[in-house]
Amino acid sequence: MNLQPEDFWSFEEWFLRPDAFLESAALKGIVLFVLAVVLGLLLGYVISAARYGSGEGFYAVARAIRDFFRFDLPGTAPRRVLALSRLAFKEAVRRKVLYVVGLFVVMLLLAGWYLNPQSDDPGRLYISFVLTATNYLVLALALFISAFSLPEDIKNRTMYTIVTKPVRATEIVLGRMIGFMAMGTVILVPMGLLSYFFVVRGLDHTHYEVEELVELPGGGYEGETDYVPSHHHSHSFTLGEDGLGTTDSVRGHRHVVLRQSDGTFEIGPPEGALRARVPDYGDMVFRDRGGNLDDQGIDVGSERLAGGYGSAGMARLIGVTGGQRKLLHGYIEGGTLGAAEYTFDQVNPERYPDNIPIDLSLRAYRSYKGDIETGIRGSITMKHPSKPIESNAIPFIVDEYEVDERMLPLNIEGTDGTETRELNVFEDLVDEEGRLTVVIRCLDRGQYLGATPSSAYLRPAENSFGWNLTKAYASIWLQMAMITAFGVMFSTFLTGPVAMVATAVVVLLGFSAEQVYDTRHYIDAGQNRGGGPIESLVRLIRQDAMTTELDVDALAGKVIKTTDAGIVYMLDALATALPNLPKMVGTAEFAASGFDIFGALLARHATATLGYVVLAFVISYFTLKSREIAA
Amino acid sequence: MDTETNVAVADTPAGAATEPAANESVVIETRNLSKIYRDFWGRKKVHALKSLDIEVRQGEIFGLLGPNGSGKSTTIKLILGLLFPTSGRVLVFDKDAGETQKNERIGYLPEESYLYKFLTAEETLDFYGRLFDLSAAERRERVSKLIEMVGLQGAKSRQLKEYSKGMTRRVGLAQALINDPDLILLDEPTTGLDPIGTREMKDLILGLRDQGKTVLLCSHQLADVQDVCDRVAILHQGELKELGRVEDLLKVQDITEVHATGLSDEAKREIADVISRHGGKLESMDNPTATMEDLFLNIVRESEARPGARRVSQRPDSADGQSESDSGGSV
Numbered sequence: 001m002n003l004q005p006e007d008f009w010s011f012e013e014w015f016l017r018p019d020a021f022l023e024s025a026a027l028k029g030i031v032l033f034v035l036a037v038v039l040g041l042l043l044g045y046v047i048s049a050a051r052y053g054s055g056e057g058f059y060a061v062a063r064a065i066r067d068f069f070r071f072d073l074p075g076t077a078p079r080r081v082l083a084l085s086r087l088a089f090k091e092a093v094r095r096k097v098l099y100v101v102g103l104f105v106v107m108l109l110l111a112g113w114y115l116n117p118q119s120d121d122p123g124r125l126y127i128s129f130v131l132t133a134t135n136y137l138v139l140a141l142a143l144f145i146s147a148f149s150l151p152e153d154i155k156n157r158t159m160y161t162i163v164t165k166p167v168r169a170t171e172i173v174l175g176r177m178i179g180f181m182a183m184g185t186v187i188l189v190p191m192g193l194l195s196y197f198f199v200v201r202g203l204d205h206t207h208y209e210v211e212e213l214v215e216l217p218g219g220g221y222e223g224e225t226d227y228v229p230s231h232h233h234s235h236s237f238t239l240g241e242d243g244l245g246t247t248d249s250v251r252g253h254r255h256v257v258l259r260q261s262d263g264t265f266e267i268g269p270p271e272g273a274l275r276a277r278v279p280d281y282g283d284m285v286f287r288d289r290g291g292n293l294d295d296q297g298i299d300v301g302s303e304r305l306a307g308g309y310g311s312a313g314m315a316r317l318i319g320v321t322g323g324q325r326k327l328l329h330g331y332i333e334g335g336t337l338g339a340a341e342y343t344f345d346q347v348n349p350e351r352y353p354d355n356i357p358i359d360l361s362l363r364a365y366r367s368y369k370g371d372i373e374t375g376i377r378g379s380i381t382m383k384h385p386s387k388p389i390e391s392n393a394i395p396f397i398v399d400e401y402e403v404d405e406r407m408l409p410l411n412i413e414g415t416d417g418t419e420t421r422e423l424n425v426f427e428d429l430v431d432e433e434g435r436l437t438v439v440i441r442c443l444d445r446g447q448y449l450g451a452t453p454s455s456a457y458l459r460p461a462e463n464s465f466g467w468n469l470t471k472a473y474a475s476i477w478l479q480m481a482m483i484t485a486f487g488v489m490f491s492t493f494l495t496g497p498v499a500m501v502a503t504a505v506v507v508l509l510g511f512s513a514e515q516v517y518d519t520r521h522y523i524d525a526g527q528n529r530g531g532g533p534i535e536s537l538v539r540l541i542r543q544d545a546m547t548t549e550l551d552v553d554a555l556a557g558k559v560i561k562t563t564d565a566g567i568v569y570m571l572d573a574l575a576t577a578l579p580n581l582p583k584m585v586g587t588a589e590f591a592a593s594g595f596d597i598f599g600a601l602l603a604r605h606a607t608a609t610l611g612y613v614v615l616a617f618v619i620s621y622f623t624l625k626s627r628e629i630a631a
Numbered sequence: 632m633d634t635e636t637n638v639a640v641a642d643t644p645a646g647a648a649t650e651p652a653a654n655e656s657v658v659i660e661t662r663n664l665s666k667i668y669r670d671f672w673g674r675k676k677v678h679a680l681k682s683l684d685i686e687v688r689q690g691e692i693f694g695l696l697g698p699n700g701s702g703k704s705t706t707i708k709l710i711l712g713l714l715f716p717t718s719g720r721v722l723v724f725d726k727d728a729g730e731t732q733k734n735e736r737i738g739y740l741p742e743e744s745y746l747y748k749f750l751t752a753e754e755t756l757d758f759y760g761r762l763f764d765l766s767a768a769e770r771r772e773r774v775s776k777l778i779e780m781v782g783l784q785g786a787k788s789r790q791l792k793e794y795s796k797g798m799t800r801r802v803g804l805a806q807a808l809i810n811d812p813d814l815i816l817l818d819e820p821t822t823g824l825d826p827i828g829t830r831e832m833k834d835l836i837l838g839l840r841d842q843g844k845t846v847l848l849c850s851h852q853l854a855d856v857q858d859v860c861d862r863v864a865i866l867h868q869g870e871l872k873e874l875g876r877v878e879d880l881l882k883v884q885d886i887t888e889v890h891a892t893g894l895s896d897e898a899k900r901e902i903a904d905v906i907s908r909h910g911g912k913l914e915s916m917d918n919p920t921a922t923m924e925d926l927f928l929n930i931v932r933e934s935e936a937r938p939g940a941r942r943v944s945q946r947p948d949s950a951d952g953q954s955e956s957d958s959g960g961s962v
Contacts (some may be wrong), residue, residue, distance in 0.1 A: 050673065051715070071732065083761035087747065094749045157745040161806060164711050165762040166734040630713035631668075 003454035008281055011600040015607065022315035025604070029611045031314055032577055036054075036615055040622060047626065055324075064625060072168040072621070080167055084175025085182060092145050092183040100141050101190050107133055108198050118232045121252040121274035124592045126202050127469070130195035131588035135171065135476050138188060142480045146180050146487025147500035154629060155495075163629050173620040176488045177613065184480040192473040196466060203273050205231045207255060210265045221259060225267055250392035258545035276401075276596040277359065282344035282438070286330050286451075291337035298338075300365045300448060316517065317576045318522065320581075329363050330450050334376070335445030342456050343385055347436040349426055352581020356408040356425065356457040358438065362398050363450035370447060377443040381406060382429050385437045387429055389416045393441070398449060403594070405459075408438075463596045471597040475587040478609040482579055483507060485616035493623040511582055513575040520572045523565055532564025579612050635876050658814050658845045659687040663719035666869075672781055679705045681869045684721065687847055689813075692840050694860035694877075695849035701866040703849035704742060707818050710847070711739060713765050735763070738812035744803030748792040752783050752802050755791065756809055763810045777805040780835075783935070796823040804832070815839060817848040821855050824957070825928045833859050854924070857881065 006014065017024035041061060049057030066396035111129060119125045150172075153159045162172065207225035211234075214222045227234040235247030235255060243259030249581035253273035258266045286297040332338040347356070364376045379393035391414035396406065414423040423429060430436045440456060442449040486506050509516075522529040530536050530546040538544075538552065538560065550557050584605050590597045666680040680702040687693045695703045708714040710721050712728040721728035724736060746755055753774060760770035778787050781801035791799060795905055800823050807815060820836070821829045829852075836846055836859050850856050857877060865873040873880065894902075899916055906913050 051717075067730075071730070075731070077764045079761050079764050083758055087758060090749065091747070157741065158747055160711075160713060160741045160745050161739070161759070161803075162762065163713065164734055164737065164739040165810075166731055167762050168731055262792060297654075522790075628714050631709045 003452070005453075007601070008190060008453065009600070011603045011607075014600070014604050017313075022318075023313045024422055025313065025608065032611075032615060035577075036619060040619065044622065044626065062457070064622065067625070068170075068621065072170050072625075075166075075168055076170045076174070080171045081174045081178065084162075084167070084171055085177075085179035088176050088179025089182050089544075091149060092180060095145065097141060097145055098187065099184060100137055100187055101194075104133065104137060104191050105194065108194060109343060111198070117230070119251070121273075122231075123199070123203055123252045123594070128223075128588060130198055131472055131591060133478070134188070134191050134473070135479070135585055135588065138184060138191070138476055138480050139483055141181065141187065142184055142483040143487055143500055143503050143507070145183060146176070146484040147503055148496035149176060149180075150488065150491040151496040151499065157630075159629050166471050169621050169624040171619075173488060173492065173617055174626060177485055177617065180484045180488070181481050182401045184484065185477065185626075188473055188477055188480070189257060192469065196469055197548035199274065199469075200465075203253070203269060203270060207235065207267045210257075210267070225255070225257075232509070259441075261464050274465035275594045276463035276465055276591075277392050277594055278461040278463055278596040278598075279359070279454075280344060280346070280460055281454060281457045282342035284343075284451070284453040285341050286332065287337060287339045287341065289333050289336035289338045291339075296328075296452065297332055297340070298448065299328070300331050300450070313576070317573060329364055329450035329455075331363075331448040331450045332440070332442050333448070334447040335444035338441070340440045340451040340455070341383075341437055342440070342453075343435055343437045344458050346434050346460075347425070347458070348432045348434050349629075351460040352410070352458075355410055356436075358406050358408055358456060359459055360396070360399070360404040360406065360440070360456050361402070362400070362404075362440070362455050364398050364400055365448040365450055367446050367448065370444060376447045376449065378449050379440070379441050379443055380406070381407070381439040382412065382414075382425060383437040383439055384429050385431050385435045387431075389423065390414055390439075391423055391425075391429065392529075395443065424486045468591050468596055471602055472588055472591040474602060475597070475605055478605050479581060479584050482581075482609045482612050485613040489616040489620045489623075492620045493627065506578055507581060509575050510578040510580065513578065513580060514582065516568065516575045518569045520568050523561075523568055531561065532568045534560050534567070579608060640928075656689045657722075658687045658689050658724060659847065660686070660722045661710070661719065662704070662722070664706070664709060664716055664721055665718045666702075666709060666714060667717045679869050680709070683866075683871055685871070685874065686767040687845060687862050689845050690843050691841065691861040692836060692846040692848070692859050694863040695847070695866060696851070696853070696856050696863050697849075697866035698851060700868075701849075702869040703866055704818060705869075706866070707739075707816055707847070707849055710816065711737070729871045735810065736813040738807035738815040740803050740807040740815070740817045740820060742822070744799045746791055746799065746802060746806070749790055751790055752778060752787045752794075752805075755802055756805055759809045765810075773809055777808060780808075781805045797825060797828050800824055800828070804835070812844070814845045814847070817846065819850055819852075820848055821850065821852050826924055827857065827931060830924075830928060848849060854922075868869050887911075 012018075015024060015026050017027075021027055044061045045057055045065065047057075048060035052058065052060055108130070115125055115129055117120075150159075153162070165488045205228050207228060208225040211224045211226055216222055216238075221239040221243070222237070223239075224236045225234050225247060231251065233250045235250050237245055237247040237255075237257045239245035239257060239259055245257050247255045247257060247267075249272065251273075253270040255270060256268035258268070260266060286294040288294040288298075330340070332340055358380070360380075362378065366376070370376070375397045377395060378398050379389055379395045381393045383390040391412040394406075394408070394412075396404070398404070408425070410425045412423055412425070413420070414428075415421075416423065416428065427435065434465065438456060440449070440451065483503060487499060490502040496501060519529070519532060523532065528547050528549060530539060531550065535550055538550065539546065542551070544551060550560070586596050587601065587605070590601075637761040661683050664680060665678075667675055668677045668679055670676050682758055683702075683706060685693075697703050705714065709716055710723060710728055712730070712733075713843040715729065719724050723733045726733045747758075756777060760773060765773070778784055781804055783798060783801055783805075786794065786798060788789070791802060804820075807817075817836070820832050824832060832856060836848070839846055840861075848856075848860070860877050862874070862876050863880065866869055903913050903916065952957065
C-alpha cells in the first residue's frame, strides 16, 4: 500500500488544512454550496421570469426561498418522512432488489473458479474480491432504485395523492433518500456477514501431521508440516527446546506448532492472514550522500511518469497548489551517509511493553545486478532525536512487495557520544517528548532503497479483522448513501432512465477524476501527453504517439488545443465538484492489505457524504417544488 | 395545523333539510385563471383554461361540467397546486393554491384512483393518515370507520392490485376523507362505478354537504351533476359558458308539467280539449318511462330482499306502450 500525503492527515487537517486553507475540504464544501445557491438562484429566476415575467419572477424566487425556511423546513414532520421512507422501502422490496443478495451468494459460490488459490496472499485476494463485488453491486443497485422511483410515481400519478396531502417537498425527498438508504443497509448487512464467513472459512485449514522431523543437536526440532492440497502449501518450522515454535510464513500466514510431552505435535490454526495493523507513522526526512538534510531523496526516474495529481481541493483547481502532487519514492544511496529518518511520537513503555514492532515496505533499485540471491541489504538504527546517542545498526535484507515485520529490542548495544554501552530505548534513546528517531540506510554500495513516509511505521496495536471489515463496509455504505442522494436528486427533474444515466455519469466522472486532473496538469505544463479529447481523437486516427508534437497545421493545432483546454478545464471543475469516489473505494485496499481503516479516514468520508447528501437534498427540494407534478 | 379530533364521516343518507350556501364565505376563488400548456420549447400547445372566475362557497356542492377537454380537470389541478397557473390566481381557504398547508383541510379523489397497488386497503389508509401526521390511535379509528363506510370490511387486508375498479374507487374515496376535510374535490367521482355504487356515491356526497362540507366535483355524467349539485359551472373549450343554481338553470319557463294517476282515456281527451281551449298547445301526453337507473336499482333491491331466481316478467310488446307497473299518465 502506497499512501498519499492526504492519507496522513487527521480529520481536522483534512477539514481545515491549517497552513493551506485553499486545499481544505471545508472550503470546497463552502464553494460548492455558494455555487449551488448562486446557480440555483440564477436558474430559478430565469425559469420563473420565463413563466411569470421578469418582475413577478423575482417574487416567485423570493417566495420559494421564504417557503423553504419558513414553512417547509420547520414543517417537516418525522412521521410523514418515516411513512414515505417506509413506502420507498416497501416499493424497493417489491421490485425484488433483495435478489441482489442472492446474486452475491451465487458470486461467492462461483468465486472458487476464478480466485487463484496459489496466490502469494490469498487473504488479500479474498478480501478485495468480496469488497469489490459488494461495492459495485451495491452502487449499481443504489443507482437503479434511486433513479426510477420518483419519476415512476409521477408517471403513474400516485404522486397526485401524495402532494395533495400536507406533504412538504422536503419530506418527499428525504423519505425517498432514507427509504433507499435503509434498503441499502438491509442488503449490505447480510452481504457483510457472508463476506466475513467466506473469507474466514475460505482461508481456514488444518495441517495434521509433521513430516521430515529432525531433532537439532542443540535441542529443539526442525521439520515440515503436511501439504494441504486445497490450499496448495506446506510449512517448515523450527521449534525451540521447549517444543514451541512457529512455522515459516507461506501464503500470508503461519501456524503455531507445539510438541506435546507424548511426542505428538499440535499444529494451530492459520494466523496472520487476516489482520488489521494499526500503524503509527512518523515524520520523515531524507539525508543525501553527504549526510545533509534533503527533502526528496534521489529520483531514479520511472517514478515521475506515474502521474497523479492528488486531491488538493480548490487550490489545485485554481492552479496554486504547491509541493508534490503525489508521494513518490525517494531513494537513498547505498554505502553512503544517505538515509531515511523517521521520527515517531509517543514511544513509551505503555504502548511498547516488550519490544517495538516496526514494519518496513521499502523498494529496491539496482544499478547493477549484484548478488541476485540475497537481495539488497539495509540497516535500522535507533537514534535520539537531538542528542548524539544511537544504537548499533540492525542489518536486514529488504523484502520487496511485502510488509516486512520486524521487532526492535528495548535493550541494545550502542554509542552515547563516544562511550559504547548497553542502551535502554526508553531511558536513553527516547527524548522528553517521547520521540524516537529510526534511521534506515542502504548498505550495498551503488544500490538504492526507495522509501516514502509510509514505508516504515511502528505498530503499537492490532485491531480485529472483523471490525476492520465492518469499517470497510461502512465506507461502502457511505458511497451507497451518496449515490442514492444523487439518484434521487436527478430523478426530481429527469425521467427515470435519464436520471440513472446522469447519476452514472457523476459516478464515472468521480472515478476518473484523477485522470482528468492529470490531463489538465499536462496541458498546463505544456507536456505532450496526448492532450484533450479532440487531440486524442486526432492522434488515434493518425496513429500518432502520445508524446510527439501534434502534427497538424498551426491554425488547426491552435483551434484543437484551445477547444481541448476549454473542455478539460470544464471537466476538471466538474470532477473537482464531485465526490472523490476512488478514494472511498480505496478504503477496501486498507482492509485487503491488512491495515486498520483509521477513524479519521472514515470520519472524512462520512463528512463528505453528509455534505453531498445535504447539497443533493436542497437541490432536490427546489427542483421538486418548482415542478408541475401534473404536467 | 388544525386537526379535528372527532371523526365525522357520512353514512346518513341525504334527506335532512338542506340549506345550501347557508354560510356564504368563499372556500375557493379563482381570479382570471388561465392555463396554457406549452411544449418543451415553450411553444403554445393548448389554451386549456381562459380567464376563469368562479367562487365556491362553503357548504355547497359545486359541479364543473363540460365535455372532455373542456378544462374541468385542469381547473381542479390548478386548485390543488398540481399545476401552476399561466396567469391569474387560485385562492383556497384564502391561501395561494401553491401552499402545502391548505392541503390539511382538503380531500381529493383523483380521476382514477392513483394508489400504491402493493398496499392493502388498510395500509393505504394508514399511510395517508400518516401523511396528515395523525397519531396512531386516531389513524386506527378513522381507518376502521372509513373502511366500514365504503363497505370494504371483507377486503381490507387484500392488496389493491386484486381489487376491482369499483373497489379501488372506494379506497380512493376513503383516502380522500381520511383527514375529515372541509373541502372535498372529486374528479369524475362516478366513473367506473356500477349503478349502486353511483347511487351510494351520490348519497355520500349529499351526506358530506349535510355535514357542512364543501364539495367541488367535475363530471360529464350529466345525471349525476343534476342529482347532487347545488350550483354548476359549464365549461367548454376552456371558457366558462354558464354558471348558476341547478334548479334555475334547468327550469323550462313556458312548459307546464302535470303528473296524475287514475285517468281514463276520456279524461285525457278532455284535458287536451281544455288545453287547446285556453290557447295552449299540447306537446305530448304519454305514459312516462322509468329511467334505466330506477329499473336497475329496483331489481337489485328486490333481489337483495328476496334472493333467488327472479321471475322475468313477460311484458307484452304493446303498441300503446302500456306496461303493468305503470298506472299513471302524464301530460
